[in-house]
Amino acid sequence: MHSSDAIAAGAAKFPKPADRTFQYGTAGFRMKASLLDSVVYRVGLLAALRSRKLNGQTIGVMITASHNPPDDNGVKLGEMLEASWENHATTLANAKNEHALVETYELLTDNLNIKPEAKSRVVFARDTRASGPHLVTALVEALNATGTESTDCRVLTTPQLHYLTRCINTKGTVYEYGEPTEQGYYKKLAVAFNTAMQGAKFSGPVTVDCANGVGGPKLRELIKHLPSVSDGGVEIKVVNDDIVEPEKLNHLCGADYVKTGQRAPPSSQAAPLARCASLDGDADRIVYYFLDSDSTFRLLDGDRIATLAALFIGDLARSAGLGEKLKVGVVQTAYANGSSTAYIENDLRLPVVCTPTGVKHLHHAATKFDVGVYFEANGHGTVVFSDLALKRLFKYEPKSPAQSSSLNTLRALSHLINQTVGDALSDLLLVEVILAHKGWGPKEWDQTYTDLPNRLVRVEVADRNIFKTVDAERKLEKPEGVQALIDGLVGKYKQGRAFARASGTEDAVRVYAEASTRGEADDLAAKVAGIVK
Ligand code: 16G
Ligand code: ZN
Numbered sequence: 001m002h003s004s005d006a007i008a009a010g011a012a013k014f015p016k017p018a019d020r021t022f023q024y025g026t027a028g029f030r031m032k033a034s035l036l037d038s039v040v041y042r043v044g045l046l047a048a049l050r051s052r053k054l055n056g057q058t059i060g061v062m063i064t065a066s067h068n069p070p071d072d073n074g075v076k077l078g079e080m081l082e083a084s085w086e087n088h089a090t091t092l093a094n095a096k097n098e099h100a101l102v103e104t105y106e107l108l109t110d111n112l113n114i115k116p117e118a119k120s121r122v123v124f125a126r127d128t129r130a131s132g133p134h135l136v137t138a139l140v141e142a143l144n145a146t147g148t149e150s151t152d153c154r155v156l157t158t159p160q161l162h163y164l165t166r167c168i169n170t171k172g173t174v175y176e177y178g179e180p181t182e183q184g185y186y187k188k189l190a191v192a193f194n195t196a197m198q199g200a201k202f203s204g205p206v207t208v209d210c211a212n213g214v215g216g217p218k219l220r221e222l223i224k225h226l227p228s229v230s231d232g233g234v235e236i237k238v239v240n241d242d243i244v245e246p247e248k249l250n251h252l253c254g255a256d257y258v259k260t261g262q263r264a265p266p267s268s269q270a271a272p273l274a275r276c277a278s279l280d281g282d283a284d285r286i287v288y289y290f291l292d293s294d295s296t297f298r299l300l301d302g303d304r305i306a307t308l309a310a311l312f313i314g315d316l317a318r319s320a321g322l323g324e325k326l327k328v329g330v331v332q333t334a335y336a337n338g339s340s341t342a343y344i345e346n347d348l349r350l351p352v353v354c355t356p357t358g359v360k361h362l363h364h365a366a367t368k369f370d371v372g373v374y375f376e377a378n379g380h381g382t383v384v385f386s387d388l389a390l391k392r393l394f395k396y397e398p399k400s401p402a403q404s405s406s407l408n409t410l411r412a413l414s415h416l417i418n419q420t421v422g423d424a425l426s427d428l429l430l431v432e433v434i435l436a437h438k439g440w441g442p443k444e445w446d447q448t449y450t451d452l453p454n455r456l457v458r459v460e461v462a463d464r465n466i467f468k469t470v471d472a473e474r475k476l477e478k479p480e481g482v483q484a485l486i487d488g489l490v491g492k493y494k495q496g497r498a499f500a501r502a503s504g505t506e507d508a509v510r511v512y513a514e515a516s517t518r519g520e521a522d523d524l525a526a527k528v529a530g531i532v533k
Contacts, residue, residue, distance in 0.1 A: 016097070030074030201439075207274065210240050283424040325396075328371045359421065455513050513525035
């Protein structure tokens with residue numbers, strides 16, 4: 001069958017719901033799983049185009065809705081797409097019927113100078129949602145119709161799929177990233193972890209809430225590769241790892257539940273000062289928390305992980321003798337607590353860059369540093385080492401045993417940290433390594449600086465599209481005059497800061513405010529919400 005006929009025939013099996021308009025956003029496409037067949041089919045077409053455009057480079061496609069409820073699902077390409085390709089995704093998804101779709105596909109092929117005979121390769125995976133296998137059939141149909149070579153990696157975390165894709169695409173080059181298998185992923189992390197742990201010692205267990213998602217079985221698998229507790233390994237207690245009952249996913253647990261509600265999952269049995277962590281539904285986000293001695297809940301979010309990592313890596317670079325040659329920088333969004341930014345700039349004396357929300361923006365900015373630490377406050381982030389930094393790191397000849405030891409740890413971290421995207425499992429091991437080296441519990445970590453009280457509110461508005469931001473979402477350019485009103489308010493609060501931005505994932509505007517006291521932060525947030533309403 002001619003490929004356009006095959007594409008049309010496949011599309012006819014997964015018709016687009018007539019009353020829907022889809023948009024590829026920061027989270028890819030995400031909605032009720034029952035609406036997603038046609039979208040997944042069309043993302044399959046997009047992946048084929050993308051791979052052909054990149055001369056047969058392997059493209060990852062992930063089917064997941066991360067922290068959303070169990071009935072939702074989503075799909076996105078594994079790489080961080082440039083805006084023009086997000087538009088192509090949207091155009092394909094909205095083609096009315098199979099004929100319009102073929103027309104759009106062929107138009108894109110022409111306009112993007114894609115050779116239809118070029119090779120195309122895709123690897124794909126899904127999280128544990130019940131709707132995953134059915135959506136995979138739509139994806140496979142599209143990959144077959146476009147003559148794309150594909151590999152079904154079944155159930156994986158999002159970062160594992162990113163890992164595999166990078167491994168496949170770098171195989172046989174000087175940038176070879178690792179063995180392109182799930183087992184290869186665990187082995188790489190375990191070897192790096194063991195090396196990074198030399199000279200450090202754990203105290204007490206860490207309890208990890210896996211959101212009843214894919215992180216549960218994958219963390220259990222990872223643990224098999226780590227040294228046992230009797231051999232000096234970290235004790236990881238896995239909880240909320242039920243993937244048999246799909247409705248439990250992200251229900252009363254998980255990173256988003258903890259971060260949004262500023263509370264531990266009700267199932268948590270942790271004693272005061274015991275460290276706990278929560279992953280999200282596809283294990284690309286992690287937050288830590290603990291109960292203080294008086295049982296108050298303390299959150300150690302993405303800002304805390306970023307500051308901890310920047311502190312440790314900055315110190316290691318200096319003690320390895322590479323202080324001048326490895327410039328460490330931190331990337332945050334406007335949601336980062338003002339105290340964390342001040343701590344990085346004033347205490348750690350490291351540069352901070354602020355970008356708009358969305359991992360691709362942070363990741364991109366982080367690659368501008370030799371070592372770029374980036375985290376969103378919600379726990380999504382990683383540390384990226386530039387090619388030049390890696391070269392310096394691995395070529396450097398240490399001048400003393402102390403330099404040598406720091407250098408070894410730093411080299412191990414560059415393997416332990418997932419360079420492709422934020423990875424909750426890799427971030428978990430990173431935090432554990434740092435706390436062990438420092439001999440810190442969660443309280444010492446928490447005491448590095450004091451967060452400013454803050455408040456995040458969601459405001460329903462008639463049309464969120466009228467809100468246009470500038471300056472990394474910290475200022476509103478439109479509607480005109482609104483920013484001046486916000487500035488006028490903020491000036492009245494001690495250490496006040498506030499911004500409003502249209503959500504990229506929900507039909508609402510988000511308002512963030514912080515100030516020197518809880519009452520003032522709440523008050524400022526409510527007043528700014530009143531302005532944008
Ligand atoms: C997406 C982003 C996440 C961001 C969130 C903001 C990626 C992979 N995910 O989920 O990083 O924090 O959107 O949502 O970039 P919002 O625009 O609704 O506030
Ligand atoms: Zn996620």
